[in-house]
Amino acid sequence: MAKQEDVFKKVISHAKEYGFIFPSSEIYDGLSAIYDYGQNGAELKNNIKQYWWKAMVQLNENIVGIDSAIFMHPTIWKASGHVDAFNDPLIDNKDSKKRFRADVLIEDYCAKIEDKENKEIEKAAKRFGDAFDKAEFVATNPRVLEYRAKREAILSRLAKSLEKEDLADVKALIEELEIADPDTGSKNWTEVRQFNLMFGTKLGASADTATDLYLRPETAQGIFVNYLNVQKTSRHKLPFGIAQIGKAFRNEIVARQFIFRMREFEQMEMQYFVAPGTELEFYENWKTKRLNWHLALGLGSENYRFHDHEKLAHYANAAADIEFNFPFGFKELEGIHSRTDFDLKAHEKFSGRKLQYFDPERNENYVPYVVETSVGLDRLFLALFSTCLKDEVLEDGSERTVLSLPPALAPVKAAILPLMKKDGLAEYAETIFNDLKYDFNLFYEEKDAIGKRYRRQDAIGTPLCITIDHDSLADNTVTIRDRDTMKQERVPVTELRRIIDEKTSFRNLLSKI
Ligand code: GAP
Numbered sequence: 001m002a003k004q005e006d007v008f009k010k011v012i013s014h015a016k017e018y019g020f021i022f023p024s025s026e027i028y029d030g031l032s033a034i035y036d037y038g039q040n041g042a043e044l045k046n047n048i049k050q051y052w053w054k055a056m057v058q059l060n061e062n063i064v065g066i067d068s069a070i071f072m073h074p075t076i077w078k079a080s081g082h083v084d085a086f087n088d089p090l091i092d093n094k095d096s097k098k099r100f101r102a103d104v105l106i107e108d109y110c111a112k113i114e115d116k117e118n119k120e121i122e123k124a125a126k127r128f129g130d131a132f133d134k135a136e137f138v139a140t141n142p143r144v145l146e147y148r149a150k151r152e153a154i155l156s157r158l159a160k161s162l163e164k165e166d167l168a169d170v171k172a173l174i175e176e177l178e179i180a181d182p183d184t185g186s187k188n189w190t191e192v193r194q195f196n197l198m199f200g201t202k203l204g205a206s207a208d209t210a211t212d213l214y215l216r217p218e219t220a221q222g223i224f225v226n227y228l229n230v231q232k233t234s235r236h237k238l239p240f241g242i243a244q245i246g247k248a249f250r251n252e253i254v255a256r257q258f259i260f261r262m263r264e265f266e267q268m269e270m271q272y273f274v275a276p277g278t279e280l281e282f283y284e285n286w287k288t289k290r291l292n293w294h295l296a297l298g299l300g301s302e303n304y305r306f307h308d309h310e311k312l313a314h315y316a317n318a319a320a321d322i323e324f325n326f327p328f329g330f331k332e333l334e335g336i337h338s339r340t341d342f343d344l345k346a347h348e349k350f351s352g353r354k355l356q357y358f359d360p361e362r363n364e365n366y367v368p369y370v371v372e373t374s375v376g377l378d379r380l381f382l383a384l385f386s387t388c389l390k391d392e393v394l395e396d397g398s399e400r401t402v403l404s405l406p407p408a409l410a411p412v413k414a415a416i417l418p419l420m421k422k423d424g425l426a427e428y429a430e431t432i433f434n435d436l437k438y439d440f441n442l443f444y445e446e447k448d449a450i451g452k453r454y455r456r457q458d459a460i461g462t463p464l465c466i467t468i469d470h471d472s473l474a475d476n477t478v479t480i481r482d483r484d485t486m487k488q489e490r491v492p493v494t495e496l497r498r499i500i501d502e503k504t505s506f507r508n509l510l511s512k513i
Helices: 003-017 039-058 074-079 102-131 134-140 142-163 167-176 220-224 227-234 279-295 342-351 377-388 425-436 450-460 470-475 493-504
Strands: 021-023 035-037 063-066 087-092 099-101 193-196 200-203 211-214 240-249 264-274 304-308 318-326 329-338 357-359 364-366 369-376 389-393 399-403 414-418 442-444 464-468 477-482 488-492
Touching: 003 021, 003 377, 003 389, 035 039, 039 063, 039 240, 039 264, 039 377, 063 227, 074 211, 074 342, 087 102, 087 167, 099 102, 102 134, 102 142, 102 167, 134 142, 142 167, 220 240, 220 264, 220 342, 220 369, 227 240, 227 264, 264 279, 264 377, 279 304, 279 318, 279 329, 279 369, 304 329, 318 377, 329 377, 369 377, 377 389, 399 450, 414 425, 414 450, 414 493, 425 442, 425 464, 425 470, 425 493, 450 464, 464 493, 470 477, 477 493, 488 493
Parallel strands: 063 240, 414 442, 414 464
Antiparallel strands: 021 035, 087 099, 087 193, 200 211, 240 264, 264 369, 304 318, 318 329, 329 369, 357 364, 389 399, 464 477, 477 488
């Protein structure tokens, strides 16, 4: 088994064992691609939300946050293009009866060619050592050039066929490339069909009067339809932004890779409303700002890269993804899109209401342009969790599993651990707990040997463990243990609030952005 697969399995089992993520409806055998967050997962998720919200709303005086409803008027999805165009091309294998995204089958085929290309490069790098010039090799090596040309030709044909809605050609491409069902090897495929990803539901008591609704597939439209309400009530001039965190729902066909692609997930989206003609400058600006926000988490700059979209959606004049190196390779974590005035103009047309802004400096009315930043909360959770989860061999040869989360995001900020229950240690520890609980999320435990308790806190990422022993009763000092260095220090009880705050405050993250 590939090492990456092992890492990913460990991530999934650790998430369950330590109360971060459970399969949803597990006692009924679960529901595909739906997950529940447990006691530690909910805390971590809330902290990630806070980091995003503070960075957007608190640190930018021209960005405000809203919380719009999941149910929205169905015409919104007609205006946004989701009813007609939020589709995935699917194909069924007649033998295995399994359903696949046709474009993903072709992209996976190309990813295999790219692997071969990379292997050629790696081999050459080894062969030539320090003298290796990667750029020159890639530009001149016949085999690499051949792989690259093949890949580009396939992807360009796929993009063209999808754009023209020529699904017969997508099927033809699958057949020409002799792509087989990855599980069974069968090449017995159906035609390719379009499949809308929105979940439908009904509003109303009786079947004949009920209205068909959709569960929102993105939070962004809740921002667009409220933009004028917010602009008028906040009296912000352009440029200004509206931020929102909330659930989104997509009936994903290829729902796999744990919480990477779910059917119910959360987005953290911000629409930045700007004057026409200024959008590309703000777009570049937000690309930089959003990458810096990610980098402040300390997961390593080598784990991020931009993927600029060559083929743009009809509403965008620039778009890029921030990709992260997940346990299964680089994949999209966040999208940054310059969406022009497409959405607001469409809502003007479908609602019959004017959504124009009067610009006092230009002395004219216009529909603003929009730059959007959209990050998946669950994907960010997975990025953090999988990168921070580490198995370490200690100096004495023993092993530990540690979740080295940024301290501000850790579910529990400090564990309060009386060395033993008796001799008044538990009572003293409780006093400390009761004093600090108003400021920090704490954990109290008196059972088991202290080493075992430390290990359990390491495994959920608690930055500090505070141990109360007999000396504490005599001199009002405690031992404080650091998760990462495992160093222990004796400190006065009166210093605890300051020490925990210094270690776990959001300031530490926010000041690095
Ligand atoms: N409003 C723009 C928008 O929704 P998107 O690229 O479709 O753009 C934005 O989604 C982000 O939402 C993605 O970068 C990803 O992090 C997250 N996301 C999208 N689909 C998801 C899914 N099925 N499961 C988990 N996260 C998802």
